[in-house]
Amino acid sequence: MKNLYLPITVDHIARVEGKGGVEIIVGDDGVKEVKLNIIEGPRFFEAITVGKKLDEALAVYPRICSFCSAAHKLTAVEAAEKAIGFEVREEIQALREVLYIGDMIESHALHLYLLVLPDYMGYSNPLKMLDKYKKEINIALDLKNLGSWMMDELGARAIHQENVVMGGFGKLPDKTTLEKMKKRLQEALPLAEYTFELFSKLEQYEEVEGPIIHMAVRPRGDVYGIYGDAISVSDGFEFPSEDYKKHMVERVVEHSFAKHSFYNGEKPFMTGAISRVVNHADKLYGRAKELYESHKDLLRPTNPFANNLAQALELVYFMERGIDLIDEALAKWPIRPRDEVAVKDGFGVSTTEAPRGILVYALEVKDGRIAYADIITPTAFNLAMMEVHVRMMAEKHYNDDPERLKYLTEMVVRAYDPCISCSVHVVRL
């Protein structure tokens, strides 16, 4: 038999945010090569903001990614505040986290229902599910509406939140609105639980089962959450956020506009909801804690598909957490939205947990302008690991019908909830 190499390509992975493709080269004796191509053009965010006024750069950063624009805004603003040596009041921090939770809820709901579920139910497009799965689509819309409404109220809009500024907020919602937010979160809890039930029944493909190194931000105050100043690794190591470059090493690869990252320069690693759960489940509380205990076997560290269920668990958790944070803020009512900040020179690193995993902003400020910017997004961190898992799937199925192979490998990619417009153009040497 002749050596005939058949490249199997998915030119454009659908139902992910951004433009990427998978290329699998199969030879006589198995899979030769697997590449995750990031084909979306670069936007050079770090380069275009260097030299710019701080507040203008901070207005531009969220435009890196719409699915997690609040995450970008809040992380960038915190990095800037750290750089100039400013700390917001507790109640402002609580409300910023509530805004971030709005992003989490919207992003997880969209990913789970509109991007992942159609694969399992056999549809190409979530809108086509409407006839048979009306309930699920309606839950998706309800959760999405809740998340975007929270961002509207606290961020001025659901995509690109101009209301978040250094020192606090431009304006805060009134007390009645915050009370309503609490109520809506309470009412949505059963929907989150339903989501968890639903996803606990979906297959986690054993083809991709194997050890994974997980990284997650160590949450402040030892309560499961979003903000933190150190990164924990599932092998037991931990390092301060400022050392990210030492332990999360980036390399340019020729088949992608996004760089790949390796733990200590060697090993691919994963970040995202499942990594947060794996590294910090002991800091969960409430209903999410109970669900975790009863579903530990499914929320396991060894399968990327567990990320879907981990997101569903977080829907439950972050709703309860949001309610508590609103209570914290209400206890200090009335709240002044904003403090004056004195802009000084300095360098600051902020690490937060965006819906898709660790987001790093390192900003240097000089004379009120950005002197240096380094931004690394969760998808960029995940690319190397994603390639490993796509290869594992391909190795088991390269003899199948190419359509099935494409479908299965796409599902692997989708489990990571990649955000490709995020992963390009923001990585920097």
Added chain:
Amino acid sequence: MERKVRIGFYALTSCYGCQLQFAMMDEILQLLPNAEIVCWYMLDRDSSEDEPVDIAFIEGSVSTEEEIELLKKIRENAKIVVAVGSCAVQGGVQSWEKDKSLEELWKIVYGDGKVKFEPKKAKPVEEYIKVDYKLYGCPPEKKDFIYAIGTFLVGSWPEDVDYPVCLECRLKGNPCILIEKGEPCLGPITRAGCDARCPSYGIACIGCRGAIGYDVAWFDSLARTFKEKGLTKEEILERMKIFNAHNPKLEEMVDKVFQEVKE
């Protein structure tokens, strides 16, 4: 309507926010019975970029060679081409450093690393193909989508907005941040339609809907006001260029203000 309207949503280089805004409208469910989605990769696995459509929505700036080819294909296949959002219409925030060379930008981000694709400087869609209609904003408001589709469906055209954000801001009764606090609000030159969203939160407008068209964006008079408030020419240009770097009038009009002094 007998035949369903064929719709395509195509993405160039962007943050996907315009599509997200569109996809997130509950109203989309009402549109569905009358429409057929031919291409929309964000939502549909069975998407094709090669089929004819009635309305093509294009998001993102043109930033690779491949995207130019895609644009030409879309234009051939579409009856109405709509450029959606500031990336597609004005080149987006990625055009902020329009005057820096590609090599310089590349070096800052990628160092000496090489990739097999061909990157380009970000440009608006209109620089490559004819655009029939534009939706402004970063992202556009939901009502912008509804209005546009609604008028297309009845065979008509949406009307363009030709007045500034200030008008909506005054109608809302907001205090003026520019006059009262001296902050560099771009409301006076920016196309309305967002109901003065940012000034209503006490935040100065950064001009995300782009400068008003029809040569009525008075960059010069706003520059004069900014100058009186102590901003340098560079600072003024920098701010106005966040969303208007490709505007042909901008530099010339701001220059004029700074030349006046010398005489």
